[in-house]
Each structure stands twice: as C-alpha cells, then as structure tokens.
Amino acid sequence: MPIDRILLPIDSPGNVVDPGGLKNSTSGVQVALNQLKAAGGGRLLVPPGSYRLKSSGVVNNVQTAVKIDFGNVEILAQNPNDSPLFFTDETFTGPPGNATTLFQFHIPGGGSAFSQLKLTNLKFRGPL
Numbered sequence: 269m270p271i272d273r274i275l276l277p278i279d280s281p282g283n284v285v286d287p288g289g290l291k292n293s294t295s296g297v298q299v300a301l302n303q304l305k306a307a308g309g310g311r312l313l314v315p316p317g318s319y320r321l322k323s324s325g326v327v328n329n330v331q332t333a334v335k336i337d338f339g340n341v342e343i344l345a346q347n348p349n350d351s352p353l354f355f356t357d358e359t360f361t362g363p364p365g366n367a368t369t370l371f372q373f374h375i376p377g378g379g380s381a382f383s384q385l386k387l388t389n390l391k392f393r394g395p396l
Contacts, residue, residue, distance in 0.1 A: 271310040274346065275300050275319075287317025289355070294321045294333050297354075301336055309340025314390065316350035321370050322358055332372040336385065344388035355393040370394070 278285045278296050285296030297319065304310045321333035333356065345351050354370055370392060 271304065271307045272313060273300050273304055273310060274313045275315060277315075285319070287315055287319060287352070289318035289320050289353075291320065292322045293319040294324055297321065297334050298324070301334065301341070304341055305338040309338065311342045311344060313344060313346040314352040315346045316352055318353045318355060321354055321356050323356075333370045335372045339385065342386040342388060343390060344386070345390060348389045351389045351391050353391040353393060 275285055275297065277287055279291070283295050283299055284291050285293045285300075300312055304312060323331050323333055324335075325332065356370060
C-alpha cells in the first residue's frame, strides 16, 4: 500500500539528511526512497531547505546521486509555498560517454517514468 514519508533531518553514520545544505544528504534521500519502494510506492514530502547531493557512483553508464528504480512515486514540497532545492556543488566525472544526473529514474519492465513519477514544487541546481 503506498505511503507518505516525510524527509526528516537525520544525522547518523551513513544516513544524513541536512536541510541546511552543509552535509551530503544523498544517503538519507536514498534511504527514504527505498522505504517507499518497499511499501509499493508513495509520496516523499520534502520540508523547506537546501539538500546537497553527491555522486554515489555510475549506474547504467550514468553518473548518479540518487536512483529511483520503481514506479508510483511522487517527490514533492511539504509546503507548496517554499520549494526545497536539491543541488550539487561537484562536477560529476566518469568515463567518457557517461551522462550525469542528480536523480536517475529507471522503471523495471520498460514502464514510462513520466507516467509513474511525479515531481512537484521542487528546484534543482547543478554546480555553478
């Protein structure tokens, strides 16, 4: 059954969510999305703030921070009047020919990410 999951500030080894943008929040965002995956989908409610994401490796020849490999998910601002920002301050590098992305969407079985993924009231920024 799909659920709502609020992206709460966390600061524990290997699992950080920092809305102040000072610490790398990649692991905490991925943990929250994995919990939605285990529940069969749902909504990730993101409180106001700035969330730093960093590369977690190359997946399918794409330098990736966060991987979403399931459908029926919405990532949205908890407060629609204050859009949270996902950003990176690094230039992703990898073997020639690799693409780079903050979020990688892959729906197993060839489903369309556009019909199974929704992003609402969010901002994204790469390195300046």
